[in-house]
Amino acid sequence: MFNSSLQQLAAALHSKKISSIELTQLFLDRIAALNPKLNAYITVNPELSLAQARAADVRIAAGKAVALTGIPIAQKDIFCAQGWRTTCGSKMLHNFIAPYDAHVISQFNQAGAINLGKTNMDEFAMGSSNETSYFGPVKNPWDDSKVPGGSSGGTAAAVAARLCAAATGTDTGGSIRQPAALCGISGLKPTYGVVSRYGMIAFASSLDQAGPMARSAEDLALLLNVMAGYDERDSTSLPRATEDYARDLGKSLAGLRIGLPKEFFAQGLSNEVAQAVEAAIAEYKKLGATVVDISLPNSRLSIPVYYVLAPAEASSNLSRFDGVRYGYRAPEYGNLADMYEKSRAQGFGAEVKRRIMIGTYVLSHGYYDAYYLQAQKIRQLIAQDFVEAFQHCDVIMGPTTPTTAFNLGEKGDDPVQMYLSDIYTIAVNLAGLPGMSIPAGFGSNNMPIGLQIIGNYFDEAHMLNVAHQYQQVTDWHSQVPQGI
C-alpha cells in the first residue's frame, strides 16, 4: 500500500479497502521505524494527523471526497500550519507553534488531505545538502553516508523512503529539483506566482516558489491542482483561471522540440550524469521528439547573480527575527540592542549569518550600485536568454545536478563548492520559469540521477505530460532504495 500512486490510494480509500485512519497509521508506523535513521521529519504529531484522518473518513463515507481526501501528505517545515511546530530548520524557531495556516496548507486541508508531519530542511532553506539544519542532517535513503540534497532534503528522503504518499517543497535556487534528483524522485517548481507564498517562511521573496515532490509526474499533477491558485494575501500571486494540471497527461509527444543548452553539457558535468541525460534524450526521440541545439550564454553568471540577490532579500526578510515578538530569545542580555544581538547570534546558524552579512553588505550605501544593481541587470539578461531559446524549442532539457549525491560532510567547509550544486537550476528561478526533475538512471555507485525539464511560463500541464510519457516507457521512477 505504501508504494501506491495517489490515484491508487484514492481508489483504495473510496472502495473502503482501507480507511484514512489505517493509511495514516501505516505511514506513522513507517516513520517511527525509519525516521530515527533518516531524520527526514522534524515533527510528527500523530494526534493532529489522526484527527484529520478521522474527519476524512467521515467525508469519504458521505460521498464528498475529492482527489486527495484522506491521503497523508508531508509538509516541508517552512509552511506555517496552525497548531504545528514550524521551525524552518532553525534554532530561531525551534519551539514556534504556528498560529495560522499557510495558503498551501489550507489548500491541502480543504481537499481533506492529512498533514502527516513536517519535514527536515536546511536552515531557512539555505543549503544544498540539508546539513545546515539545526535538527541535524538528513540521510539519503539510497546510501546513508550521502546527502539527500537540499534544502527540501527531508521531503525528498521521505518520498524516496515511502514515509509519506507525497510531499511539498520550496525552490529558491533549486531546492525542489536538486534533492529530487539526488533521491530519485520527481519534483516540480512552478512558474513564479502560481503558488501563493502566504505563510511560507520567506527566504528570497522574488525567487521563492512552493511545489510538489512525489513519485511520478502523474502524482505531481494531482498535488499541483491542490496547491496552485490565486491568493490575494500574496502580492505576487497571479490571478489566473484555475487549471487542471493533469489535463495533458496521455497526449503524444510527436513533434516536441527539445532544446539542449550547450552550457549545460560543458566542463563540470560528470560523465555518468551526462550519459544518463543523453540516454533519456534518446528515449524522447523514440517518442517522436526532435532535438535543437540552443545557448543560454548568460546562465554562467547565474550563481554569482543569485548569491548577491538571494542574500540581499534574505537579509531584509530575516530582520523580523529579533527575539521580541516570537522565536528564540537569548536567556541573558543587557539592553534592547544586546538582546537583538545575542538572540540572533545564538539563534541563527553559520550559513544564515554568512548570507545576512553578504546581503547587508551588497545593499549598503556605496556598494548597492556595484553589486545589487548589476546583479538585477544580469538577471534580466538571463531571463532574456530563455525568451530567445523558447523561440526555437518547446522545452529545455539537461542535467539537474552536475553529480550524484555527495558524501555527508564533503562540502561543509567549502561554501562555493556547495553553491555549485545548483549550477543548472538557479537560472530558472532568476527567470521565474517552471522547472522539474525526474529520475533518469543511476550512477556507478547506484545513486539516482535526475533529468531536468524546463518549460516556458505557465507550461506546467504540458511539462508534466512530457515527464509522464517518459515515465510510461521507463521505470527509474518506481525504483526504491534497498531496505525500504
Ligand code: GLN
Ligand atoms: N542551494 C541554494 C541556496 O542555498 C538554493 C536553496 C533553495 O532553493 N531554497 O540558496
